[in-house]
Amino acid sequence: MIGIGGLGHIALQFLNAWGCRVTAFTSSEDKKKEALAMGAHDTLDTRSPGALKAVASRFDLILSTVNAQLDWNAYLTALRSKSRLHFLGVTLDPLNFNVFSLISGQYSVSGSPVGSPATITAMLDFAARHRIEPIVELFEFAQVNHAVSHLASGKARYRVVLAQPGLL
Ligand SMILES: NC(=O)c1ccc[n+]([C@@H]2O[C@H](COP(=O)([O-])OP(=O)(O)OC[C@H]3O[C@@H](n4cnc5c(N)ncnc54)[C@H](OP(=O)(O)O)[C@@H]3O)[C@@H](O)[C@H]2O)c1
Incomplete structure (x- = not known):
């Protein structure tokens, strides 16, 4: 989970309630402790160049809620083979990864908007059951x-x- 802002702090709570093991990537030292309290199991510094090397091939899914261009090739290397980098946050510039990385890791890259009314209703039920709140x-x-x-x-x-x- 990259970016612990408006979307990210809710996503942490949902992922934890789903039973996922969650790592919060944040650029803010203060938010690390807050992310752990909201359901993250680990935190990583998005601004530290070495942080991603330490988690190579670790994740089944990386969700991005940042509205900035990051080194997406480096994030791909943190995925397990055949896993997914999914965008919720909007980067205004084109994504900067190379196709060779996608092919060699058999990765998927995707994005999604706000859900349908039916999905939102199911989401609110889930949030109420698990006491997920903004x-x-x-x-x-x-x-x-x-x-x-x-x-x-x-x-x-x-x-x-x-x-x-x-x-x-
Ligand atoms: N897909 C959708 O349906 C949908 C719906 C709503 C919003 N969005 C988009 O989602 C994005 C996030 O919205 P939000 O309301 O959650 O925004 P937000 O509260 O500003 O959170 C964005 C987070 O991204 C991180 N970030 C920002 N600039 C960064 C940088 N240069 N380097 C590294 N991290 C950076 C920060 O997290 P840390 O402090 O933890 O580093 C920040 O808190 C926006 O682009 C918005 O347009 C998409």
Whole structure:
């Protein structure tokens, strides 16, 4: 699981509840401890060049929720043969892996959008059963500029929500 933000912190909880062994890749030292509390079993530093070498051929699935270009060839080497790199996060630039890596590892690369209404209903039932909840920070509408700069600073934990004063 790469990127522990709005999507990523929920994904950690779902994967744990599904019984997966989950590794959280994060660029934030602070988030490592938080990721472990949310269901990750291990953490890795997305900014450390050596981190992926230590987990070569380890994962059955890598989910990316980052909105940045990373070294995807390096992430492919962390997959077991015939496994999958799946994108939820949107990188604006084209992906930068080479086809030879895909062929030699027999990897799949895929992406998916938000689910259908039926899938979302099943997802909410699952979330209720396993007590999966988003962690949010509430701001009044009048604080919108502060809320946006808080988000931009990377300090948001984990969703910033604007609310009517009466709801805070
Ligand atoms: N597929 C879909 O249906 C769908 C639905 C909603 C959103 N999205 C997309 O999913 C992406 C994530 O959305 P979000 O709301 O979760 O965003 P977010 O809260 O900003 O989280 C993105 C995370 O990516 C990591 N990241 C950001 N820049 C990075 C960099 N340069 N290097 C390494 N890691 C970096 C950070 O995690 P760490 O701090 O842990 O490193 C950050 O918390 C966006 O691109 C969004 O458009 C897709």
